Amino acid sequence: MKMKTMIETLKKATRELHEQVEQENLARFIMDYSIDEATYKLLLLQNYVAYKTTEEEIARHLPFYEGKKHQELAKDLEQLNVPVSLHSFEGDFRCQTRPQAYGAAYVVEGSALGGMVLARNVTRCEKLSHINSHHFFNGDQNNITAWKKFKEELSLQEFSEEEKEQATQMAKATFRYFRKVFQTGFSVAAVK
Numbered sequence: 001m002k003m004k005t006m007i008e009t010l011k012k013a014t015r016e017l018h019e020q021v022e023q024e025n026l027a028r029f030i031m032d033y034s035i036d037e038a039t040y041k042l043l044l045l046q047n048y049v050a051y052k053t054t055e056e057e058i059a060r061h062l063p064f065y066e067g068k069k070h071q072e073l074a075k076d077l078e079q080l081n082v083p084v085s086l087h088s089f090e091g092d093f094r095c096q097t098r099p100q101a102y103g104a105a106y107v108v109e110g111s112a113l114g115g116m117v118l119a120r121n122v123t124r125c126e127k128l129s130h131i132n133s134h135h136f137f138n139g140d141q142n143n144i145t146a147w148k149k150f151k152e153e154l155s156l157q158e159f160s161e162e163e164k165e166q167a168t169q170m171a172k173a174t175f176r177y178f179r180k181v182f183q184t185g186f187s188v189a190a191v192k
């Protein structure tokens with residue numbers, strides 16, 4: 001029997017968590033085009049907190065890693081006058097080992113796939129039609145290129161059974177972390 005690749009293992013282990021996040025998070029209102037500006041702002045801020053904390057932590061362990069999604073989110077927030085803040089989540093996300101960082105990066109980079117669908121839909125949301133540019137939901141093909149490169153990089157790694165388990169557990173923990181941040185109602189009051 002052929003051994004499962006690391007990607008296959010991670011995908012299978014997180015399938016249910018992905019479904020939960022997909023069903024619960026505010027992006028579902030982009031999927032049905034009903035989102036309004038206040039909800040969009042909260043969605044952007046939740047994503048900013050989740051990506052900034054995870055991308056910086058992953059980069060501490062993986063030198064090649066350039067997590068830049070939080071920078072695009074910061075641009076969106078600035079454009080809408082929402083103060084950029086990590087609120088209570090500063091330092092809340094931690095990886096201890098390289099395999100753990102790979103597991104977390106799988107989640108953060110793989111999210112680009114859903115991001116492409118959301119980018120297409122966001123331009124069709126009537127209540128956001130006054131927003132000229134979406135930086136995070138940009139639909140740029142580079143997001144997919146980065147995901148493919150990451151998968152290649154991951155496939156070159158040799159992990160022991162113990163390390164595979166570490167990566168898998170961290171991928172699950174990363175989904176749970178995103179879920180927790182997505183359940184938080186931050187203030188999105190505009191700066192005067």
Ligand code: HEM
Binds near residue numbers: 007
């Ligand atoms: C409403 C929100 C979301 C939608 C509509 C969505 C949709 C999708 C779609 C269509 C795929 C491609 C599935 C495939 O080709 O097999 C995908 C893959 C993925 N998504 Fe999401 N997604 C959402 C949110 C998220 C979030 C918030 C995360 C992470 C925090 C995430 C992480 C992933 C990962 C890791 C994969 C890659 C699975 C793999 O091929 O190994 N997604 N998503």
